[in-house]
Amino acid sequence: MTDQPTRFPRFFITARAPCPYLPGKVERKVFAELRGPDAARMSESLGRIGFRRSQNVVYRPSCEGCSACISVRIVARAFRPSASQRRLIRRNADLEVAACDPWATEEQFDLLKRYLAARHPTGGMATMDGYDFADMIETSPVDTVVVEYRLPSESGRPGRLVGACLTDKQSDGLSMVYSFFDPEIAGRGGLGTFMILDHVLRAAAVGMDYVYLGYWVKGSPSMDYKRHFAPLEALLPDGWRLLPAAPRESTSRRRAVLEA
Structure with missing residues (x-):
């Protein structure tokens, strides 16, 4: 031995x-x-x-x-936003975006608590305390950043934090490990969707191939939003394959997606 x-x-x-x-x-x-x-x-x-x-x-x-x-991933360099996604990008174009070292802050934790209380009050993370949050952010053996999304700064002071995503950087793209956002901010809508779009556009701009979104769960309405990012590849028994385009969204469905 x-x-x-x-x-x-x-x-x-x-x-x-x-x-x-x-x-x-x-x-x-x-x-x-x-x-x-x-x-x-x-x-x-x-x-x-x-x-x-x-x-x-x-x-x-x-x-x-x-x-x-x-498992699904967006093909970043072939991605073309839909009309509703382009409107969402324009609506949030003034947000200030920064890739920060993976160091947990009280501001991030407060945002996470508001997000979980509104969107996942009975989920497994609802009882997370500050130490658990610090472990989630800071315990990473890979190249990881926290991408922060803030309202425009005023009088030289940083704007309010309204979204954040724990993101792993890979040789072939970005992996969105976990994202959370302010569920009650007025006039924005769709911050979760916007953060995905922002990751895709930034990955494509530097020549990365993919943005990994985790799992699409067939039959789970809460996971169906991932089908609306095309082209989308799925890991099937014979390897990564393009999924057929999702049906065109109805007006009510678009509203629901923009609140994701």
Whole structure:
């Protein structure tokens, strides 16, 4: 026996738990710890086969009898915003955007608490405290930033923080790990959608290929917004493949998406 580090991570599987997306379903995840000098490369390699990062762990669904969770990514350089997306970009063009070091702040945590209280009051993150939040932001073995979105500055002072996204930088694009925003700000609407659009446009501008959005869950209304970013690739049994374009949105559906 030697103390040489293992070349591949050890994988584990979680216990069964209620699925947060599909009523009546049970979820399990397979996961591995990211550590050592190859952590960043391992995270990116596993990301290309459907894993997601959370702190120093990567995971993916491994549910018995269900394959509804499908990894998706936007093809950034081929992306062309729809008419409603272009309007949303113009509406929020004055926001000041900065990529910050992954260091948790009280301002970010206050924003997260307002977001969770309004959008996910019974979710697993609703009981998160400041220490949990700091772990989420600061525990990363990969190249990570917090992209902040602020109202225009006044009198030389930074504007109010209205959106933030924990984002991993990869060789082939950006992975949006977790985003949150002010759910009550007037006159903006669709900040969640705008942050995705902003990531796609910035990735394309520097020649990156993709923006990874995590999982699209077929049959889950809360995840269906991801279908409205085209071209969108899905990780299927035979590899990454383009999904058919989503049906044209109705007026009521567009309103719902803009509130995402």
